[in-house]
Every structure is written in structure tokens, then in C-alpha cells.
Amino acid sequence: MLKVLLVDDEPYVLEGLKVMLDWEAHGFRICGEASNGEDALEIVRVCNPDLIITDISMPRIDGLELIRLSTQKLKSTAKFVILSGYDDFSYAKRAMLYNASNYLLKPLDDVELDSVVTKLAEQIRQERKKTENINKQLSFIANQSIMRLINGDNKPSLIGRVGMLLNIAEDEELRCILFEIDSAESWAHGEEKIGLNMNRIQAGKVIEDALGPAFQLHIFEDGKGRIGIIASEKMPFFNSLEELAQGLLIQLNQICGDVVYASISDSEKGLSLISKAYRQALFAIGFKFYSPDKSFIKYENVKGLNINFEMCTEDYNTLLELIRSNRADEIEPVVGRLFENFSQNLSAPQIIIAYLMSFQMELVKVIMEINGDLQEFLTLALEFQKTAEHMNMPELRGEFLKQCLSAASHINGFKQGNPQYIVSEVKNYIKQNYCNDIKLKEVARHFYMNPVYLGQLFKKFSGMQFNDYLNTIRIEEAKKLLQRTDMKVSEISSAVGYNDPKYFLSKFKAITNLPPSAFKTGKTT
The missing domain is CATH 1.20.272 (Zinc Finger, Delta Prime; domain 3)
Structure with missing residues (x-):
């Protein structure tokens, strides 16, 4: 859908322009209305319309000045139709010098307006198609060149090529914005991967529309699925980049199902620092995990931080x-x-x-x-x-x-009502407390059970008597201490819950068929 901006300081004329044509039938939507040139200029900056129909005589900024500022300052490629109540050739001549497409006299004739809009709509579409074909080729070249630049290739010839393609001067101020749809592509398969790619295509289109035709080559993909923008000070919205990016983030999350993250670098000066700006944005987007609402992450807020890759030792x-x-x-x-x-x-x-x-x-x-x-x-x-x-x-x-x-x-x-669970819990209790002087009575009291009944349950569901299981756990732990430490046998005996070393030795031999010294020296065969 093409966008049209209507500008006239007479309210009834604005109202007439809105209803005189079926704009949607002509492929247009009205992106804004303004009663003076200043407001119109702001709408041009924000909405980047394809067609602007404007009165020539307005306070502060007239129609001719609006055309000049839009084309020269904002780099607008819109078609202009001038409206005037004066049949004055000098106005028409000046309008044509500013590349106005048509000059219509008031009161407007709906048939004439219809004919002009029909013709311009077709012209805009043809020019857009031609521009898109050229831009596809240039975009590929620009993307490959930017990719080499952000990956550290700083050859003067490459820097010059990027500067020419993006129309960025060597000493121009620039920033890098990154958008990431989710974090990894490896998880996606089949329909999920197709959906992820479709999201990226849609996201790219939204960003292109926001930047306008003049800055399409500033958009790139970094090879990891992220979409980037190399923003330079020639862009009319350079001073409000953060607001632009946050607005885009909201749109992209709506399209992609709330899985988009965005970051922005600090301001750098010079084409050779595009790689630095990209790395800053990349570093910032790495903190998306800590972003509570998938918000916009600025490098200036995280540049002093570092992600910790040490293993977690929290006890669970x-x-x-x-x-x-x-x-x-x-x-x-x-x-x-x-x-x-x-x-x-x-x-x-x-x-x-x-x-x-x-x-x-x-x-x-x-x-x-x-x-x-x-x-x-x-x-x-x-x-x-x-x-x-x-x-x-x-x-x-x-x-x-x-x-x-x-x-x-x-x-x-x-x-x-599940006795097997109770036995499982008793086993777990033994594993945690084997080093203490625990007995069946005390364990039964801990679980609010009769000790005789608990002993019967334990034998039924574990296949062992309570004391046999306790001794097995203790001896297994003793074997580990013998093999891994220089502790004396008497010390190990006490560490695993035996107050009497002789009793420990007898139990050790009964369970392993070997003396502790065999494990201490590694002679277990």
C-alpha cells in the first residue's frame, strides 16, 4: 500500500481531499494530514510518504519550500502535486524546478485529480519496481562488503566501497543497531525453521519501510541471523535513533510473536570503526537474557559488565x-x-x-x-x-x-499411602546421615512410624534389613575415603559412623571380603 500526505491550511480543502477520491482503490492510504508546512515536514520525516499533495500558499513554510526541504534535507523521493488558487505561471514554473509532478488549480476537479493520482500511482509502482531490482543487486554487494568490514577486513579499498555504497563520509558519525529474532537457529526444524525464516523476512521489510528507499543499503545481515543497521549522521532520524529502534522493536515483537531483541552501539566516528560499532552492539545484545521485557539494550549501559562462564556451584x-x-x-x-x-x-x-x-x-x-x-x-x-x-x-x-x-x-x-515411597525416603535419610549414630528407632521416630512396622516395610521393598543397608552405605563411603585420602583406618571408621574400629574392620571384611588395607594400597584383586 502506497502512502499519501495531504497538506492545506484550509480545513474544508483537507476534508475534500480525503473524500474526493477512493484512496484505497488507487492503492493509497492517507498517512497524515497537515495544515502547515512545518507539521507536514515532520510527517515526511516520520512516515516517508510516496505522494504529497500540498497547497502552495501556507504560513511559515509554503508548498515550494516544503518540496525543497523534503527532497534536499530529508532525501524524500515522494511525488509532489501542487495546489493553488492562483493561475500564476511563475508558481508553476518554480514548482517544476523543484520536481513537482503536477500543478492543479483550485477549486479542484475530482476527475482531473483522479486522473493525476492514477497516473502517479502507476509511475510510483514502476519506479519502485525498477529501484527494487537495482537495490537487490546493490544490497547484495553492500551486505557482503559490510560483512567483510565487521569481520575485521579494514582494507582502504573496502572502506571506500562501503562509504560509496552507503554514502557515508570517512569522518562521519555512525552507530550500529542490531535486531535478533530469538538467539539460536540450531533449535529450529521443519515448520519451526520455516516460521523463523519468514519472521526474518517480515522483520527486514518492516525495517526497510522505516528507513525508506534512500537508506536501504544501510541494512545488513551478519551471517548469524541478526539484522543490522549502519546508521550515519546524514540520516534525518540519526538524533532519534533510539526512539526509532524502540518503535521498530515493538512492531517486530508483534509480528514475530514477542521474541525479538535489539541493541545499539555507542557513537563512533569514521567508516573504519564500523566493525567496532558492530562489536559493541553484538556485546550489548548478549545481555538480552537479563532483559526483563525484551527491551532495547544500549551498549553504554552494559559495557562495564562481563558474562560469567564459571560453573555454578550452588548447592541444591x-x-x-x-x-x-x-x-x-x-x-x-x-x-x-x-x-x-x-x-x-x-x-x-x-x-x-x-x-x-x-x-x-x-x-x-x-x-x-x-x-x-x-x-x-x-x-x-x-x-x-x-x-x-x-x-x-x-x-x-x-x-x-x-x-x-x-x-x-x-x-x-x-x-x-505408598509404603515404597516411605522406604525411598528412609534410604535417602540414611545416605544423608550415615556418619551419625543412627538406629532404626530414631529413624522411625523421624518418620512418625512404628519401628517394627518400618523394619518390615524396609525389608520388603529394599530386600535388606535396615542395619545391613546402613552398613553397606557406610562401607561404600569408607572405600571412597580409603582410595581418595590419606586418612588412617581409625579416622575413616569414625568418619563413616563407627565408634569402634574393630567393629568397622569386621563389617568391612564381611561386606567386601577384603581388609581396608587392600583398598588403601589399590590391591583389590
Whole structure:
């Protein structure tokens, strides 16, 4: 759809222009109306109309000056139709000098206006088609040249070529804007990948429309699916680039389903610094994970920060225990503190996701121990891994919390009246407390059960007596200490819960058929 701007200081003329023609039938939509040249000039700057119908005699800025400023200052390629109440050849002559397409006298004749608009609409389409064909070839050349430049090729000949194609002087001020639709292309397959590519095509069209024909070559793709703009001070909107980018971000998120991020570099001076500006924008967009509302990220706000790629060492046993015991009111604060630590450390998304996936596998182990619905949790874990890559921090926190609460609810539901779950919990209790002097009575008291009944349940569902299982766990831990440390046997005995070293030795031999010294020296055969 082509855009037309109507300009006249007489309200009834403006109203007449709106209804005199069926603009949509001619392929136009009215992008603005103005009663003076100043307002009209602002609309030209923002909307970049294809056709401007303007009165010649207006206060402050008249129609001829509007044409001059639009074409020379704003680089508008619009067609102009001049309206005048005076049959004055000098006006017509001056209008034609400014490349006005037509000069119509008031009162307007609707047939004549219809004929002029029909002719101009066809002319605009033909010129646009021709320009698009030329621009496709130039865009390819420009994109390849920009790609080489941002990848570090600073040959003077290449810099000169980019400057010529983009009409940027060597000492001109410039900035780089990047738009990213999601973060990785590798996740997309089949219909998803087609949808992602369609989003990029649509996004590119929106950006082209916003910049206008004069600046199409300033748009590039960086080879990683990101769309960039090399903005220079010749652009009429250079001083309001951030507002332009934020407006585009809103449009692109509406088109692409709210998965677009944007960043902008600092201002640099000189064509040779295009690569630097690009790297700044690229660095800034790397912080999209911490952006709460997929907002516009400025390099100046993040240039002193660094993403942390060290492995997370947060202990998740507390959270696992809360999930096991279904203490839902305590789960959310613990998850909150976990993610606060991630944010404070600026942990890399990959590191956070790896940590959360490790936790998911621990949850799967818990479900396996109680013979719960393992398939359901494996499916949830895999789905979480797939979607987590495309979430920002608040979204990831919300999804992870939901998974934890769901697991707690599932385990609690299974726990009710399920003796096998109780045995699983007793085993877990033993693994956590084997180094203490624990006995069946104390464990039964911890689980509010009769010790005789708990002993029977444990034997039935584990195949071992309580004390036999406790000794097995202790000896397994002792073997690890023997092989990995220089501790004395008496020290290891105490460390795994035996007060009497002789008793420890007897149990060790009974379970392993070997003395501790065999493991200490590595002679286990």
C-alpha cells in the first residue's frame, strides 16, 4: 500500500481531499494530514510518504519550500502535486524546478485529480519496481562488503566501497543497531525453521519501510541471523535513533510473536570503526537474557559488565529436600535466592541452563526411587531444556519454579499411602546421615512410624534389613575415603559412623571380603 500526505491550511480543502477520491482503490492510504508546512515536514520525516499533495500558499513554510526541504534535507523521493488558487505561471514554473509532478488549480476537479493520482500511482509502482531490482543487486554487494568490514577486513579499498555504497563520509558519525529474532537457529526444524525464516523476512521489510528507499543499503545481515543497521549522521532520524529502534522493536515483537531483541552501539566516528560499532552492539545484545521485557539494550549501559562462564556451584540439596517434603511455601523463596545469585554473578545462560538441567536429572532420580511417572518427568525435562534456551531470566525463573512445584505436588500425591515411597525416603535419610549414630528407632521416630512396622516395610521393598543397608552405605563411603585420602583406618571408621574400629574392620571384611588395607594400597584383586 502506497502512502499519501495531504497538506492545506484550509480545513474544508483537507476534508475534500480525503473524500474526493477512493484512496484505497488507487492503492493509497492517507498517512497524515497537515495544515502547515512545518507539521507536514515532520510527517515526511516520520512516515516517508510516496505522494504529497500540498497547497502552495501556507504560513511559515509554503508548498515550494516544503518540496525543497523534503527532497534536499530529508532525501524524500515522494511525488509532489501542487495546489493553488492562483493561475500564476511563475508558481508553476518554480514548482517544476523543484520536481513537482503536477500543478492543479483550485477549486479542484475530482476527475482531473483522479486522473493525476492514477497516473502517479502507476509511475510510483514502476519506479519502485525498477529501484527494487537495482537495490537487490546493490544490497547484495553492500551486505557482503559490510560483512567483510565487521569481520575485521579494514582494507582502504573496502572502506571506500562501503562509504560509496552507503554514502557515508570517512569522518562521519555512525552507530550500529542490531535486531535478533530469538538467539539460536540450531533449535529450529521443519515448520519451526520455516516460521523463523519468514519472521526474518517480515522483520527486514518492516525495517526497510522505516528507513525508506534512500537508506536501504544501510541494512545488513551478519551471517548469524541478526539484522543490522549502519546508521550515519546524514540520516534525518540519526538524533532519534533510539526512539526509532524502540518503535521498530515493538512492531517486530508483534509480528514475530514477542521474541525479538535489539541493541545499539555507542557513537563512533569514521567508516573504519564500523566493525567496532558492530562489536559493541553484538556485546550489548548478549545481555538480552537479563532483559526483563525484551527491551532495547544500549551498549553504554552494559559495557562495564562481563558474562560469567564459571560453573555454578550452588548447592541444591536444600531445594531437593523441600520438593521431597512438598514444602511449597518454602520452595519459591529458595528458587528466588538461587536466581538472585545467578543475576548478581551475571552467570552465562548456558551455565545456568546446564545447572538447572542437572537439577532436573536429580528430580528424575527421585521419581525413579519412588516408582513415580518417570516418562512424564523425562518429557518435562526435555521440553524444559528445549524452551529454556529461548527464555530470558524472569521467564526461566518462572518456568523452573513451576517445575519444582509440580514435582513436589506429584511426589506428595504418590507419597500418600505408598509404603515404597516411605522406604525411598528412609534410604535417602540414611545416605544423608550415615556418619551419625543412627538406629532404626530414631529413624522411625523421624518418620512418625512404628519401628517394627518400618523394619518390615524396609525389608520388603529394599530386600535388606535396615542395619545391613546402613552398613553397606557406610562401607561404600569408607572405600571412597580409603582410595581418595590419606586418612588412617581409625579416622575413616569414625568418619563413616563407627565408634569402634574393630567393629568397622569386621563389617568391612564381611561386606567386601577384603581388609581396608587392600583398598588403601589399590590391591583389590
